[in-house]
Protein backbone atom coordinates (compact mmCIF):
# COMPACT_ATOMS: atom_id res chain seq x y z
CA UNK A 1 0.00 0.00 0.00
CA UNK A 2 2.85 2.42 0.86
CA UNK A 3 5.59 2.35 -1.71
CA UNK A 4 8.76 4.45 -1.83
CA UNK A 5 10.93 4.37 -4.91
CA UNK A 6 14.24 6.12 -5.57
CA UNK A 7 13.72 8.61 -2.75
CA UNK A 8 16.39 11.32 -2.42
CA UNK A 9 16.33 14.10 0.17
CA UNK A 10 18.90 16.80 0.90
CA UNK A 11 19.65 19.57 3.35
CA UNK A 12 21.25 22.13 1.05
CA UNK A 13 24.39 20.42 -0.26
CA UNK A 14 24.12 17.53 2.26
CA UNK A 15 22.50 14.48 0.65
CA UNK A 16 20.86 12.73 3.59
CA UNK A 17 18.89 10.10 1.61
CA UNK A 18 20.20 8.84 -1.73
CA UNK A 19 17.76 6.79 -3.75
CA UNK A 20 16.09 4.43 -1.32
CA UNK A 21 13.16 2.15 -2.11
CA UNK A 22 10.90 0.33 0.34
CA UNK A 23 7.43 -1.20 0.64
CA UNK A 24 4.91 -1.47 3.45
CA UNK A 25 2.09 -3.91 2.62
CA UNK A 26 -1.36 -3.89 4.23
CA UNK A 27 -1.17 -4.93 7.88
CA UNK A 28 2.61 -5.31 7.83
CA UNK A 29 5.12 -4.19 10.42
CA UNK A 30 8.15 -3.06 8.42
CA UNK A 31 11.25 -1.62 9.97
CA UNK A 32 14.21 0.53 8.91
CA UNK A 33 17.30 0.00 11.04
CA UNK A 34 20.33 2.23 10.97
CA UNK A 35 22.95 3.97 13.08
CA UNK A 36 23.01 7.68 14.00
CA UNK A 37 22.87 9.88 10.93
CA UNK A 38 21.92 7.06 8.53
CA UNK A 39 18.97 9.11 7.24
CA UNK A 40 16.12 7.31 8.99
CA UNK A 41 14.33 10.40 10.30
CA UNK A 42 14.77 12.23 7.01
CA UNK A 43 13.15 9.27 5.23
CA UNK A 44 10.15 9.25 7.58
CA UNK A 45 9.80 13.02 7.45
CA UNK A 46 9.86 12.91 3.66
CA UNK A 47 7.15 10.23 3.62
CA UNK A 48 5.06 12.27 6.08
CA UNK A 49 5.34 15.41 3.95
CA UNK A 50 7.53 17.32 6.41
CA UNK A 51 10.59 17.33 4.18
CA UNK A 52 10.08 18.96 0.79
CA UNK A 53 11.01 18.92 -1.98
CA UNK A 54 12.08 15.30 -2.54
CA UNK A 55 13.19 13.41 -5.62
CA UNK A 56 11.64 10.03 -6.39
CA UNK A 57 8.22 8.62 -5.82
CA UNK A 58 6.12 8.05 -2.69
CA UNK A 59 2.76 6.40 -3.34
CA UNK A 60 -0.11 5.33 -1.09
CA UNK A 61 -2.44 2.83 -2.77
CA UNK A 62 -0.93 3.83 -6.10
CA UNK A 63 -1.51 7.55 -5.65
CA UNK A 64 1.51 9.85 -5.66
CA UNK A 65 1.82 11.79 -2.37
CA UNK A 66 5.44 12.92 -2.65
CA UNK A 67 4.51 16.49 -3.49
CA UNK A 68 1.68 16.92 -1.00
CA UNK A 69 2.09 19.10 2.12
CA UNK A 70 2.01 17.27 5.45
CA UNK A 71 -1.60 18.13 6.40
CA UNK A 72 -2.81 16.53 3.19
CA UNK A 73 -0.59 13.50 3.73
CA UNK A 74 -2.21 13.02 7.17
CA UNK A 75 -5.65 13.16 5.56
CA UNK A 76 -4.62 10.47 3.09
CA UNK A 77 -3.81 8.26 6.06
CA UNK A 78 -0.17 8.60 7.13
CA UNK A 79 0.64 9.70 10.69
CA UNK A 80 4.14 10.34 12.03
CA UNK A 81 5.17 9.82 15.65
CA UNK A 82 8.26 12.05 15.57
CA UNK A 83 11.64 11.42 17.13
CA UNK A 84 11.66 12.95 20.62
CA UNK A 85 7.87 12.50 21.02
CA UNK A 86 6.95 16.24 20.77
CA UNK A 87 3.90 16.18 23.03
CA UNK A 88 2.42 19.54 24.03
CA UNK A 89 3.76 19.89 27.58
CA UNK A 90 1.31 22.44 29.06
CA UNK A 91 -1.79 20.60 27.82
CA UNK A 92 -3.39 17.58 29.48
CA UNK A 93 -3.16 14.07 28.09
CA UNK A 94 -6.71 14.24 26.79
CA UNK A 95 -6.24 17.71 25.28
CA UNK A 96 -3.17 16.41 23.45
CA UNK A 97 -5.21 13.53 22.05
CA UNK A 98 -8.22 15.62 21.07
CA UNK A 99 -6.05 18.18 19.26
CA UNK A 100 -5.06 15.52 16.71
CA UNK A 101 -8.58 14.43 15.90
CA UNK A 102 -9.33 17.00 13.21
CA UNK A 103 -6.12 16.25 11.32
CA UNK A 104 -7.10 12.81 10.18
CA UNK A 105 -10.01 10.59 9.34
CA UNK A 106 -11.09 9.10 12.68
CA UNK A 107 -14.24 9.16 14.75
CA UNK A 108 -13.27 11.05 17.92
CA UNK A 109 -14.93 8.94 20.60
CA UNK A 110 -14.01 5.62 19.00
CA UNK A 111 -10.40 6.62 18.56
CA UNK A 112 -10.11 7.97 22.12
CA UNK A 113 -11.52 4.70 23.49
CA UNK A 114 -9.03 2.72 21.39
CA UNK A 115 -6.09 4.77 22.65
CA UNK A 116 -7.16 4.37 26.28
CA UNK A 117 -7.66 0.63 25.78
CA UNK A 118 -4.18 0.24 24.33
CA UNK A 119 -2.63 2.48 27.00
CA UNK A 120 -4.61 2.20 30.27
CA UNK A 121 -1.90 4.35 31.85
CA UNK A 122 -3.00 7.28 29.65
CA UNK A 123 -6.61 6.79 30.72
CA UNK A 124 -5.51 7.02 34.36
CA UNK A 125 -3.60 10.21 33.64
CA UNK A 126 -6.01 11.81 31.18
CA UNK A 127 -6.28 15.03 33.25
CA UNK A 128 -2.53 15.28 33.97
CA UNK A 129 -0.48 17.81 32.00
CA UNK A 130 1.74 16.05 29.45
CA UNK A 131 4.93 17.75 30.66
CA UNK A 132 4.69 15.87 33.96
CA UNK A 133 4.50 12.43 32.35
CA UNK A 134 7.48 10.04 32.37
CA UNK A 135 9.39 9.47 29.12
CA UNK A 136 7.57 6.19 28.53
CA UNK A 137 4.17 7.77 29.12
CA UNK A 138 5.06 10.61 26.75
CA UNK A 139 5.96 8.03 24.08
CA UNK A 140 2.59 6.34 24.62
CA UNK A 141 0.89 9.73 24.31
CA UNK A 142 2.80 10.50 21.12
CA UNK A 143 1.65 7.18 19.63
CA UNK A 144 -1.88 7.89 20.89
CA UNK A 145 -1.91 11.27 19.15
CA UNK A 146 -1.03 9.63 15.85
CA UNK A 147 -3.67 6.93 16.38
CA UNK A 148 -6.32 9.64 16.82
CA UNK A 149 -5.99 10.39 13.09
CA UNK A 150 -6.95 6.75 12.28
CA UNK A 151 -3.86 6.27 10.09
CA UNK A 152 -3.65 3.67 7.32
CA UNK A 153 0.09 3.55 7.98
CA UNK A 154 1.62 4.56 11.31
CA UNK A 155 5.16 5.98 11.01
CA UNK A 156 7.20 5.58 14.20
CA UNK A 157 10.57 7.31 14.63
CA UNK A 158 12.75 5.59 17.27
CA UNK A 159 10.11 5.01 19.93
CA UNK A 160 12.69 3.28 22.19
CA UNK A 161 14.98 6.31 22.32
CA UNK A 162 16.01 7.32 25.85
CA UNK A 163 13.75 4.81 27.59
CA UNK A 164 14.71 2.21 30.22
CA UNK A 165 14.66 -1.39 28.88
CA UNK A 166 11.54 -2.35 30.83
CA UNK A 167 9.68 0.66 29.38
CA UNK A 168 10.96 -0.15 25.88
CA UNK A 169 9.38 -3.59 26.32
CA UNK A 170 6.05 -1.97 27.23
CA UNK A 171 6.11 0.36 24.24
CA UNK A 172 6.98 -2.53 21.91
CA UNK A 173 4.22 -4.66 23.41
CA UNK A 174 1.79 -1.90 22.40
CA UNK A 175 3.29 -1.81 18.88
CA UNK A 176 2.84 -5.59 18.61
CA UNK A 177 -0.78 -5.26 19.78
CA UNK A 178 -1.45 -2.61 17.13
CA UNK A 179 0.16 -4.86 14.51
CA UNK A 180 -2.04 -7.79 15.58
CA UNK A 181 -5.08 -5.53 15.22
CA UNK A 182 -4.11 -5.09 11.58
CA UNK A 183 -2.42 -1.68 11.79
CA UNK A 184 0.19 -1.17 9.04
CA UNK A 185 3.38 0.22 10.59
CA UNK A 186 6.69 1.62 9.36
CA UNK A 187 9.07 1.64 12.31
CA UNK A 188 12.49 3.28 12.36
CA UNK A 189 14.91 2.08 15.07
CA UNK A 190 18.50 1.68 16.22
CA UNK A 191 17.55 -1.07 18.67
CA UNK A 192 18.05 -4.07 16.36
CA UNK A 193 17.39 -6.81 18.85
CA UNK A 194 13.81 -6.03 19.83
CA UNK A 195 12.93 -4.65 16.40
CA UNK A 196 14.01 -7.73 14.41
CA UNK A 197 12.06 -9.92 16.79
CA UNK A 198 8.81 -8.11 16.09
CA UNK A 199 8.91 -7.05 12.43
CA UNK A 200 7.68 -8.82 9.28
CA UNK A 201 10.41 -7.32 7.13
CA UNK A 202 13.45 -5.12 7.73
CA UNK A 203 15.65 -2.74 5.77
CA UNK A 204 19.14 -1.78 6.90
CA UNK A 205 20.15 1.77 6.13
CA UNK A 206 23.63 3.29 6.09
CA UNK A 207 24.69 6.76 4.94
CA UNK A 208 21.45 7.42 3.12
CA UNK A 209 21.17 4.05 1.37
CA UNK A 210 19.47 0.71 1.91
CA UNK A 211 22.36 -1.74 2.25
CA UNK A 212 20.54 -4.96 3.22
CA UNK A 213 17.00 -6.24 3.54
CA UNK A 214 15.15 -9.37 4.61
CA UNK A 215 12.94 -10.85 7.30
CA UNK A 216 13.98 -10.36 10.91
CA UNK A 217 15.14 -13.98 11.05
CA UNK A 218 17.22 -13.61 7.87
CA UNK A 219 18.98 -10.49 9.10
CA UNK A 220 19.54 -11.94 12.57
CA UNK A 221 21.14 -15.04 11.04
CA UNK A 222 23.62 -12.77 9.32
CA UNK A 223 24.94 -11.11 12.46
CA UNK A 224 27.95 -9.73 10.57
CA UNK A 225 25.68 -7.60 8.42
CA UNK A 226 24.04 -6.05 11.44
CA UNK A 227 27.33 -5.36 13.16
CA UNK A 228 28.85 -3.80 10.07
CA UNK A 229 25.98 -1.47 9.42
CA UNK A 230 24.73 -0.55 12.86
CA UNK A 231 28.12 0.59 14.17
Ligand SMILES: Nc1ncnc2c1ncn2[C@@H]1O[C@H](COP(=O)(O)OP(=O)(O)OP(=O)(O)O)[C@@H](O)[C@H]1O
Pocket residue numbers: 011014015016034035036037038039040041042043083190
Ligand atom coordinates in the same frame (compact mmCIF):
# COMPACT_ATOMS: atom_id res chain seq x y z
N1 LIG B 1 18.35 20.03 9.62
C1 LIG B 1 19.45 19.47 9.08
N2 LIG B 1 20.37 20.23 8.44
C2 LIG B 1 21.47 19.69 7.89
N3 LIG B 1 21.76 18.38 7.92
C3 LIG B 1 20.90 17.57 8.56
C4 LIG B 1 19.69 18.07 9.17
N4 LIG B 1 19.05 17.02 9.73
C5 LIG B 1 19.79 15.93 9.46
N5 LIG B 1 20.90 16.27 8.75
C6 LIG B 1 21.93 15.32 8.27
O1 LIG B 1 21.31 14.36 7.44
C7 LIG B 1 21.82 13.07 7.69
C8 LIG B 1 20.70 12.13 8.09
O2 LIG B 1 20.10 12.58 9.30
P1 LIG B 1 18.83 11.89 9.95
O3 LIG B 1 18.41 12.73 11.11
O4 LIG B 1 17.84 11.58 8.92
O5 LIG B 1 19.46 10.51 10.48
P2 LIG B 1 18.88 9.44 11.49
O6 LIG B 1 19.18 8.12 10.87
O7 LIG B 1 17.50 9.75 11.85
O8 LIG B 1 19.83 9.62 12.76
P3 LIG B 1 19.50 9.45 14.34
O9 LIG B 1 19.60 8.00 14.62
O10 LIG B 1 20.61 10.22 15.00
O11 LIG B 1 18.15 10.02 14.61
C9 LIG B 1 22.89 13.23 8.77
O12 LIG B 1 24.13 13.32 8.14
C10 LIG B 1 22.52 14.54 9.43
O13 LIG B 1 23.65 15.18 9.97
Ligand SMILES: [Mg+2]
Pocket residue numbers: 040041042083157158
Ligand atom coordinates in the same frame (compact mmCIF):
# COMPACT_ATOMS: atom_id res chain seq x y z
MG1 LIG C 1 16.57 10.11 13.60
